[in-house]
Amino acid sequence: MSRxxxxxxxxxxxxxxxxxxAAHPLAEKLKLGLDLRGGIHLVLQVQVxxxxxxxxxxxxxxxxxxxxxxxxxxxxxxITSSTFEVNGVPAGRDSTVDEIVGQFLxxxxxxxxxxxxxxxxxxxxxxxIKNLAVVQALETIxxxxxxxxxxxxxxxxxxxxxxxxxxxxxxxxxxxxVKKLIKNTAFLEFRLVEYPLGGGGVRTREEIEAQYGGxxxxxxxxxxxxxxxxxGVAVGQxxxxxxxxxxxxxxDLKNARPGLGEFNQPVxxxxxxxxxxxxxAEATAANVGRGLAIVLDGKVASAPNIRxxxxxxxxxEGSFTRQEVExxxxxxxxGALPAxxxxxxERTVGPALGQDSIEAGLKAGLIGLVLVVLTxxxxxxxxxxxxxVALILDLVILFGALSYFRATLTLPGIAGIVLTIGMxxxxxxxxxxxIREELRHGRTVKSAIQAGFxxxxxxxxxxxxxxxxxxLFLFQFGTGPIRxxxxxxxIGILASLFTAIFVSRWIFDLVLAGRKRVDRLSI
Amino acid sequence: xxxxxDTKIDFMKYRKYFVILSLALLAVGxxxxxxxxxxxxxxxxxxxxxxxxxxxQQPEIDELxxxxxxxxxxxxxxQRFGEESANEVIIKTPTVEGQEEGTRNxxxxxxxxxxxxxxxxxxxxxxxxxxxxxxxxxxxxxxxLRATDEAIAGDHYAEVAGKILERRRQEGLLVSWDEITGIxxxxxxxxxxxxxxxxLGEFAVLGAENVGPQIGAELRLKGILAxxxxxxxxxMYIWFRFELRFGVGALVALxxxxxxxxxxxxxxxxxxxxxxxxxxxxxxxxxxxxTVVVFDRVRENLRRSRRQPLVETxxxxxxxxxxxxxxxxxxxxxxVGSLFVLGGDVLRGFAFILTVGVVVGTYSSIYVASPFxxxxxxxxxxxxxxxxxxx
Numbered sequence: 001m002s003r004x005x006x007x008x009x010x011x012x013x014x015x016x017x018x019x020x021x022a023a024h025p026l027a028e029k030l031k032l033g034l035d036l037r038g039g040i041h042l043v044l045q046v047q048v049x050x051x052x053x054x055x056x057x058x059x060x061x062x063x064x065x066x067x068x069x070x071x072x073x074x075x076x077x078x079i080t081s082s083t084f085e086v087n088g089v090p091a092g093r094d095s096t097v098d099e100i101v102g103q104f105l106x107x108x109x110x111x112x113x114x115x116x117x118x119x120x121x122x123x124x125x126x127x128x129i130k131n132l133a134v135v136q137a138l139e140t141i142x143x144x145x146x147x148x149x150x151x152x153x154x155x156x157x158x159x160x161x162x163x164x165x166x167x168x169x170x171x172x173x174x175x176x177x178v179k180k181l182i183k184n185t186a187f188l189e190f191r192l193v194e195y196p197l198g199g200g201g202v203r204t205r206e207e208i209e210a211q212y213g214g215x216x217x218x219x220x221x222x223x224x225x226x227x228x229x230x231x232g233v234a235v236g237q238x239x240x241x242x243x244x245x246x247x248x249x250x251x252d253l254k255n256a257r258p259g260l261g262e263f264n265q266p267v268x269x270x271x272x273x274x275x276x277x278x279x280x281a282e283a284t285a286a287n288v289g290r291g292l293a294i295v296l297d298g299k300v301a302s303a304p305n306i307r308x309x310x311x312x313x314x315x316x317e318g319s320f321t322r323q324e325v326e327x328x329x330x331x332x333x334x335g336a337l338p339a340x341x342x343x344x345x346e347r348t349v350g351p352a353l354g355q356d357s358i359e360a361g362l363k364a365g366l367i368g369l370v371l372v373v374l375t376x377x378x379x380x381x382x383x384x385x386x387x388x389v390a391l392i393l394d395l396v397i398l399f400g401a402l403s404y405f406r407a408t409l410t411l412p413g414i415a416g417i418v419l420t421i422g423m424x425x426x427x428x429x430x431x432x433x434x435i436r437e438e439l440r441h442g443r444t445v446k447s448a449i450q451a452g453f454x455x456x457x458x459x460x461x462x463x464x465x466x467x468x469x470x471x472l473f474l475f476q477f478g479t480g481p482i483r484x485x486x487x488x489x490x491i492g493i494l495a496s497l498f499t500a501i502f503v504s505r506w507i508f509d510l511v512l513a514g515r516k517r518v519d520r521l522s523i
Numbered sequence: 524x525x526x527x528x529d530t531k532i533d534f535m536k537y538r539k540y541f542v543i544l545s546l547a548l549l550a551v552g553x554x555x556x557x558x559x560x561x562x563x564x565x566x567x568x569x570x571x572x573x574x575x576x577x578x579x580q581q582p583e584i585d586e587l588x589x590x591x592x593x594x595x596x597x598x599x600x601x602q603r604f605g606e607e608s609a610n611e612v613i614i615k616t617p618t619v620e621g622q623e624e625g626t627r628n629x630x631x632x633x634x635x636x637x638x639x640x641x642x643x644x645x646x647x648x649x650x651x652x653x654x655x656x657x658x659x660x661x662x663x664x665x666x667x668l669r670a671t672d673e674a675i676a677g678d679h680y681a682e683v684a685g686k687i688l689e690r691r692r693q694e695g696l697l698v699s700w701d702e703i704t705g706i707x708x709x710x711x712x713x714x715x716x717x718x719x720x721x722x723l724g725e726f727a728v729l730g731a732e733n734v735g736p737q738i739g740a741e742l743r744l745k746g747i748l749a750x751x752x753x754x755x756x757x758x759m760y761i762w763f764r765f766e767l768r769f770g771v772g773a774l775v776a777l778x779x780x781x782x783x784x785x786x787x788x789x790x791x792x793x794x795x796x797x798x799x800x801x802x803x804x805x806x807x808x809x810x811x812x813x814t815v816v817v818f819d820r821v822r823e824n825l826r827r828s829r830r831q832p833l834v835e836t837x838x839x840x841x842x843x844x845x846x847x848x849x850x851x852x853x854x855x856x857x858x859v860g861s862l863f864v865l866g867g868d869v870l871r872g873f874a875f876i877l878t879v880g881v882v883v884g885t886y887s888s889i890y891v892a893s894p895f896x897x898x899x900x901x902x903x904x905x906x907x908x909x910x911x912x913x914x
Contacts, residue, residue: 038692172652177652342624343624344735344737345734345738347730352729353575353729356867363866364862367861367865368861372857379850412870415866422854422855422859423809425854426812426854429847429850429851430816430847433846466757467809469757470804470811473752474753476749477746477749478800485801485805
């Protein structure tokens, strides 16, 4: 055996061994996509405008407060989410306004128009707020999903500057619950109730309005809550008149845990930060006997009566189920989302559906493989074995590479593998046809093989590069499943180049080695 | 076995007739796409919700349509999915205003009201997750474990619920209570408690997809760009590797294949979705692959004998590569054919494109790419230039 033959044999053996090692055991090493193993794929849009709007409102309130302290009774009103105006600035006080804004409102540009000052958020500040909202949302969602306990979750921002978040959760069996959990803004406030003073609630909005002659004071508003019967079935709406300013909000929470209430009903136990606890204790001490509304996302969950001063912990009651209490604790612990979220795209695949797809794909692949192998053997007889060995090695390398690179196998990916089986033999066919031609022109077997490989090389390369170009565009275009297809097709094609040119040639050389004259080739 | 050795077929002799045939096929294709059936855009591109449901009994499609329409969703597409005995259907609804996040809940609620109103209990074992079932079992505590140890009870019922879900996963739907009583971890007491408090719903949601209008529009644009970019990319490659005249021939053949297959695809009523784009891009790759092998041989033969007219060189090259062309198309057809027959409903459209595409692509590399290269040569080639100079 010549040295070259030996070395090439060692290289081939090494590649095959590495592939087998990488892919063994296949069931564990191969990463299945969500479409095959089942799971949920979500694309979320963070409503960054929400965060901008609330920042604008906060800064505006701050400014009005500071102006008041400086003796200017102005009022502000928002224009768009990132602009607002302040009215009623007396002539001659412009410089005072400039001073205050310069001190307390960095990140805003403003211009005077008579008694009105128009404020516009600076672009850098605007981008910063939007970016922060996405980063915070990402963090919050990650915390919630971690607590929920999903194996191998993917939670990513789409693009560096994007306002979208991609969430992929394999093997979730109650997708609706997860969707609710993620989206829950969980904005919690405790607000003092004005009417009915002791808490509870009333049946109609009119009853409250009648108390004030139809005109509510500025600092109050009416909120609604769902009233339920003992079985937890919604029976109607309750109305509450509450203060606009909360006593404390979810930001003052240190921890929240599910627990049981007085009548063994599920409740949330919460613990406040030191600062929050102080505020809460003061407010509850001063308002014993009054109702305290627990407001979640603008809806009243319950409005119990304050029986005594409450310190740094308490309970949230409402008509919750155990699961709801668990989820509520989770979202309260993970913090409120800085902005609302909408689902742009959802793809949920149950495991049963994926299993069917795998079985169908496997069957098609096996039948296809058998047919192609038979064709090769019938058409090329002895040499056909060469092509079959190349094809099998191609598949071994393909699975090895898929496992090694932790590529995800998807349903279109299976189609890519099946397609590879059909197209991989093309390189062999090109070479073998050329060898036949050279034999017809009267060459000896050895020289025909030599010439066949040499002359077919250019065609083989061209033919495969075009397919690779197509796969490249596909990868660029595709998401998830489609990328899986582009990946399997590309690896399959590259591997077939190796097997059809390098391995197949080696097999010819090995079989013919040591024989001085070869008269016939089975082709 | 050799199919073709030393053939001397004059492929180019009848090229005019084949150009006419191609034009006719193209016309049919374009008519199909734009006028006759119209492209059946899937939710990937049109936006909307697609639910895959499995029923206990074969549902009446018309009845389902009525239920969905009553829920306030017009224009829903409902069809059977998979084998008939599987009792599976796909319900596709367009994006409903105010329901951009999908109509899943609307449809599921409407179906529950229609098919499950007679059921007692409030826990649907075919819809709810294992945690909800575990929680319910913990509350009911049929195995009476909570009195001894609450943690053990929690773990126990979680395991039982997990086994029930595992059983459901096998077929996607629990058909009868026997399936639950047959699970070793389920005690008689648990089975009884579940039968009293829970029910086996008439249907289960196997898959739910929703694509919002925004994403749909983006995917549409991306899809069109990907196909166009790949066409241009292919032409550039051939131009770079060969000559412009071959690039033009290949591009014409390529567009020809894509349009004709698109026509057939539309006529068959297959759904146009993301996988379809993948199939078409693959077809683009395959079609060029086939053409390039012929051109490669033409180039080789041109180098050998510059004198020979291009027509004869092309004919010779087509004959020399005929055996390869037929064989490669054959093996590819074998696999995409088996994918079409056995690969399941989801991949059927994909396999169809490639099956038809391989046939059309093989034909076009003989009868479209080469004639157009010849035509280009006649109009812009060296001889044509010489003739123009004389005149």
